[in-house]
Amino acid sequence: MKKIINDPAAVVAESLRGLEAAHADLVRVTYDPNHVVRADAPVSGKVAVISGGGSGHEPLHTGFVGAGMLDAAVPGPVFTSPTPDAVQAAVAATTGHAGALLVVKNYTGDVLNFETAAELAAAEGLDVRSVVIDDDVAVADSTFTAGRRGVGGTVPLEKIVGAAAARGDGLDAVEALARRVVGQVRSIGVALSPPTVPHAGEPSFDLGEDEIEFGIGIHGEPGRERIAAEPADALVERMITAVIDDLPFAEGDDVLLLTNSMGGTPPMETYLAHGIAERLLADRGIRVTRRLVGPYVTSLEMQGISLTLLRMDDELTELWDAPVHTPSLRWGA
Amino acid sequence: MKKIINDPAAVVAESLRGLEAAHADLVRVTYDPNHVVRADAPVSGKVAVISGGGSGHEPLHTGFVGAGMLDAAVPGPVFTSPTPDAVQAAVAATTGHAGALLVVKNYTGDVLNFETAAELAAAEGLDVRSVVIDDDVAVADSTFTAGRRGVGGTVPLEKIVGAAAARGDGLDAVEALARRVVGQVRSIGVALSPPTVPHAGEPSFDLGEDEIEFGIGIHGEPGRERIAAEPADALVERMITAVIDDLPFAEGDDVLLLTNSMGGTPPMETYLAHGIAERLLADRGIRVTRRLVGPYVTSLEMQGISLTLLRMDDELTELWDAPVHTPSLRWGA
Amino acid sequence: MGCNAERAAGVLRAGAATVAEHKTELTELDRAIGDADHGENLDRGFAAVLAALDAGVPETPGAVLKVAATTLISKVGGAAGPLYGTAFLRAATKLGDASELDAAAVAAGLRAALDGVVARGKAEVGDATMVDALEPAVEAAERAHADGENVAAVLTAAADAAKEGADSTVPLTARKGRASYLGERSVGHADPGATSTALLLRSFAEASR
């Protein structure tokens, strides 16, 4: 394992120091328990939107803290959910009588820890709700699994919900909007190489020189199947088909397309895949009205990409377009 | 080699298709010869700022085309300078009587090809100047080498010169400003793993599990020396010292700090390195007044980072802060 | 022979030592079918439990377990943190403020722990989770107690059954937690949480002798 780190145990806190130094105008970082809140928190009268999860997926979530998106992010250890006390600290720093929405990716650990934090916050008289995002079509949603995972769809979810909170929507409305977005966003990922968790020191899985893990999770969890390496055209078609067939998306739909690098895949390949996805969607009569291309939900240095489709309408489009000013997503500001 | 590509020979054009699809509001892409110009080019009466070079360094330069930065980018084949006809096409699409500045990274191929293009443009009566950036302190500037390479400093150079052109500065002023920036920007890079050029199919160099290439170039060219892997604190100190000692930067200086991922290094490590660099600069009484952290000048999927310092003053700060709206750098818009 | 607060603390210290010793092994198991952090997570938590106990051992076994519970909840994270935390919390609540535990209390505490884990995680035996170790352990403990065994013997019976239960996860397809994403590919691997449960119970049994 070669990484630009010191002590594997300190990697999250030391990375947060860099974030803090780089974006002191946007965020405030508190350590132990680690949480990142917008510089002007708490914003009085506003529903707080809070997310978090294991670290190693940056910019998710810490890079999305700021005006128009998250009020707080709670980064756990690498690939490990934060603990309830950290979530509670973030709630305390951002949440007033308007309440808070916790955006939780569907992993057993995240769900359990955020659930516990929400209970604790409720006990202190705060109105804190959770929405669980489970957009990964790789995992069949059945009683035989922990359910679909939360992956790339988290980015548009946080952006859109953050915009709704910013324009003054109440907690009921923000929560309902979040559930609506969760209902119409789907993703799939592939990996070409494994990530290496710093404290583990070894790649999280082995992948032959000619293999691709299709339906990878963002922690290097395996997906649907291991397939032979194939040209980008075939791979992206396989991916987009899995996503479209799931919801399903249909001819005439307007969609947001997020072509996401898993970290180790550089812009050249990410844009290349994006171009193919746009073409395939056009072929199917699905209109891409908004797009985002780049590393937004990463898995350390894992090579791979994910594709996310969110069915759009006027309200979602307006909320997506609303100003946002965070370390990693910025427009209109 | 595993990459998300189809035919290695088509990788640049196919990636441009994705860029075009994703940012049709910002850029226009022309193929064969490949060049990317801002959607509203030519901007009448404005000095055109044009750059280019081998592909594989995205977002440099194509991701910086748009209002407030580049009028055109000319992407060559991977790691290979574009040819004069492509540069000429970009000049033709963007340049009027106000003339154009070509921003050229100091590599023999780029210098020769852009030089040829400038001669051809001059022959057509256009006032086209070139500025060569050579900010890489890894390479001693002597008659025994092709001179310092142009690396990370290209980003602030293009941003600042682009802002000057946008506010209406004439070609003499823009050219003089460019030379001033080149005179006070310095960079150094390290690699932890090699890039693989698509058509070559093999990593560009071999690096042992415990080795770091110190002073790497952005095409995987070797640098000063191969050192043993070391903790981030020591590595970043080695880097920042090399940069500071070179200009030299001194106590009391205001600087812009760019902590750049070479592609395969994820945000967690890039921010971690940034935090260390900020601390070391503060220790030396050098004030970081502006910063940029992320993958801005990459070398395909190479793991590594570079640090760039630019000595700032009021004018450069104002130009850095000026609105910019490109695929990969956006603020104030 | 009963078990007072000091002994309870000793039992937890032994658990912490076991986790530290098997940290790499647990993480390796988690690498195969999860995300390669189970040993790391538990060790972070139990090291904090050690530190908390070093700072002062509470008055009753129940209070000792409560310290462990809150520490694990706040330090372990992942799926295992809330689950182990709940287990210790429910056991602590069950034990109340008794100053000494007998075999009956130990068996009842284990049952409460299991109920807590199931309430939170909704796993059943056969899903290839820590429940596959804990449920047979509880049953064995109850049988041993019914047979009139003492605390150490009750815990030993639990540990033996937990070990068997953990081993039984090897041929199973995981249906809860991260490993469930693997589907049939989880077959052939011991569940990390079941394994850590068995290791912890073994260390508790040995420390209670």
Next chain:
Amino acid sequence: MGCNAERAAGVLRAGAATVAEHKTELTELDRAIGDADHGENLDRGFAAVLAALDAGVPETPGAVLKVAATTLISKVGGAAGPLYGTAFLRAATKLGDASELDAAAVAAGLRAALDGVVARGKAEVGDATMVDALEPAVEAAERAHADGENVAAVLTAAADAAKEGADSTVPLTARKGRASYLGERSVGHADPGATSTALLLRSFAEASR
């Protein structure tokens, strides 16, 4: 025996075939001390030269070389593109509109090519560049012509000297181009551009027989 436009085109076609054949080898040399693209770059350019000649061979050898020059300038890129392009352009200019070339013209054309490369790239013999192959080649060609040799023999002498010159770059420290970044680490490797120059001249010599 002179060399008309058709023959000149044949010579270039032979060059293109050689470049295609040695593409991987040239890229490998460039991987060692450069950026692993020299074979690829040249092959892209010469394939385009082939296509241009297939579309129609111009009237004179000079015009043939000019087509090669502009094609190489626009298709090769990198350092080698402008340098080879300049070489062919200067040679073409030197040859003027003669319809046949004799040995004197070939030697003079080679000299013009070398002058162009040096004017653009500012390299000297010993810097470990294509100049290390081209300069001795030009001198050998001039000697052969002075000795009364024919076109094929002049080119053969050039090719032999170029090969020796290319080999002579192995122990050198590169001082121009990308390889110069390596400093002493460039020692022990043949320069890719010198090697391609030698290969091209060899193919020209053979095709002109």
